[in-house]
Amino acid sequence: MSDLPEYNFAYLDEQTKRMIRRAILKAIAIPGYQTPFASREMPMPYGWGTGGVQVTAAILGVDDVLKVIDQGSDDTTNAVSIRKFFARTAGVRTTTRTPDATIIQTRHRIPEAALGEHQVLVYQVPIPEPLRFLEPRETETRRMHALQDYGVMHVKLYEDIAEHGHIATAYAYPVKVDDRYVMDPSPTPKFDNPKMDQCPALQLFGAGREKRIYAIPPYTRVVSLDFQDHPFERTRIPASCSLCNSRTVFLDEVVTDDQGGRAFMCSDTDFCEQTRSSTGAKS
Amino acid sequence: MYVAVKGGEQAIDNAHLLLARDRRGNPAIPEMSIDQIREQMTLAIARVMAEGSLYEPDLAALAIKQARGDLIEAIFLLRAFRTTLPRFGDCVPMETDGMSIRRRISAVFKDLPGGQILGPTFDYTHRLLDPELAIADDARPCPVVLNEGAEPVAAPHILQILDREGLVEAPLNGADAGVEEDLTRTPLEFPACRELRLQALARGDEGFLLALGYSTQRGYGRTHPFAGEIRIGEVELSFAPPELGFDVPLGAVTITECEMVNQFRGSETQAPKFTRGYGCVFGQSERKAMSMALVDRALRANELGESSGVPAQDEEFVLSHCDNVQATGFVEHLKLPHYVDFQAELALLRQLREDWSARRASKQSADNGAAEQQEEAAE
Secondary structure, eight states: OOOOOOOBTTBSOHHHHHHHHHHHHHHHHSTTOOEEOOOOOOSSOTTSSHHHHHHHHHHOOTTOEEEEEETTBTTSHHHHHHHHHHHHHTOOEEOSOGGGOSEEEEESOOOSSOOOTTOEEEEEOSOOOTTTTTOOOHHHHHHHHHTTOOHHHHHHHHHHHHHHSSOOOOBSOOEEETTTEEEOOOSOBGGGHHHHTTOSSEEEEEETTTTEEEEEOTTOOEEEOOBTTBOOOOOOOSOOOTTTOOOSSOEEEEEOSTTSOEEEEESOHHHHHHHHHHHTOOO | OOOOOOOHHHHHHHHHHHHHHHHHOOTTSOOOOHHHHHHHOHHHHHHHHHHHTOOOHHHHHHHHHHTTTOHHHHHHHHHHHHTTSOOOOOOOOOOGGGOEEEEEEOSSOSSOTTOOBOOSOSTTOOOOOOGGGGSOOTTSOOOOOTTTTOOOOOOOOHHHHHHHTTOBOOOOOHHHHOSOOOTTTSOOOSSOOHHHHHHHHHTSOHHHHHHHHHHHHTTTTOOOOEEEEEEEEEEEEEEOOTTTOSOEEEEEEEEEEEEEEEEEEOOSSSOOEEEEEEEEEESSOHHHHHHHHHHHHHTTTTTTTOOOOOGGGOHHHHHHHOOHHHHHHHHHGGGSOOHHHHHHHHHHHHHHHHHHHHHHHHHHHHHHHHHHHHHHHHO
């Protein structure tokens, strides 16, 4: 039997990290472009954030402070699991406080607190191709991006309006990055889309199964697709957090009983805690 | 009041404890050893090594034990280990001609040089449960095989015999193709060359390839296949370090190789010839090797000008979906929380329903108004 294996800092070997960093640099140089990379098999399943984990592993340094969220929360099982993975394989400091983190790995949310230049936001991406559900073939979609042939996407959005009176996309709402590439923001709610625009933090997107990395450099223009007469609208939730009373944040709806009782609370648990401690609101 | 679920960390730790307990089962029953799994579950080992892309029977046995017999989980364990291993070079292309043969059959010639060797196969067993096997008995004598230990005979590839007459296209030659890209170290891009397709199929899911191969037999991209030859046995692998200038044997692996002979093509410039489909996998797995050969041939539809758009001929469809570790990950990730997306959808759906009701109400009142006007006009 083989000896117990020993793993490198942050699990991946240095050659692999170098390969991923090259892909990240290319992705930053071409904002919104999906850069192929030789995604590795990771010790967690595909779909659990293997792309984000590889990006984080490649950029993580000993002085970094890592925060991991899933659905906005630091305490969801998969966020706990990924945070533990890096605490174990890299021994880095971890935090749940958004302003204290230098790297934030996220699934499905962008933190409510504004991010700064010292921070990198790493998104876990299931399907990086915004055109995939309109055109299943990679050979076709790559050509469409090359030619900026985004007609099908506009037709789809137009058909939504014709049918429903709205663009019927609530999450993974497509954006155009730096006036060039149409990009999938990962399945974040469209509520979060405006936070990507001119963001001081570097935003990196990793799709492990699909072997793609893409990026939004700091202070880049990111526009949610819309029409002049049907401008992009942020989802409004007509409620406030039952813990901290915040109104302008994304709220999770929680079923409280089987009589149709509902309560709303902040999806971003750290933001909720900070608000409560500063305003003295009680749960 | 309800507080959103906390304590993910504790929950995960407890889940792992429960898993370990269930893996062990009833502690009154002796625990299985890796040796037992390796020796007595050889075909499971073969599948895990083939789709895990790592020839290591002991680790495959450990993976099967750890995965509680879930072979896709075991394949995943082996792959996650494999990905951390350093690569020090490519081995010399394997010569299956020199295989020490355990089983070798052809469905196209009755007899041939080297003979038909049935070997260990389920093919002619009657599928009757054997009550004798129900009792583990260390005293049961090991079966004695008649004529075993006969001198190995040279068994050239059967398709070479056809090749000599020019009846079949020349085989894909690894040496000519040069050093190929490693599918696990470079992202797959389309269109892929045949060598890369074969790499993907070799680690592809047995069940998926079986179904696709089967579909070609039932008319979704028919290729008129014959099992030209199936051979199972040990092949020696060697490595040629550039600084030494000669081959160093590394050891032997058991493989199953299948060469399908498929219906011919011809053109203005070429006389009609049989075509080939190729399958090769670690361990003994005829089902996988044959399915692979059928799918390999089907994926050559473009090259051979016979594409009809069926799934087995569609390179992007087959190669993007044949990997069971990827597939199971993405299917099963639906178990992860999606509250945020669901909440966004919920808000949208509520808004759409409100709008729909409002539109309907205003349309109804407009219709009623119009009907009244019509009535008035009729009066």
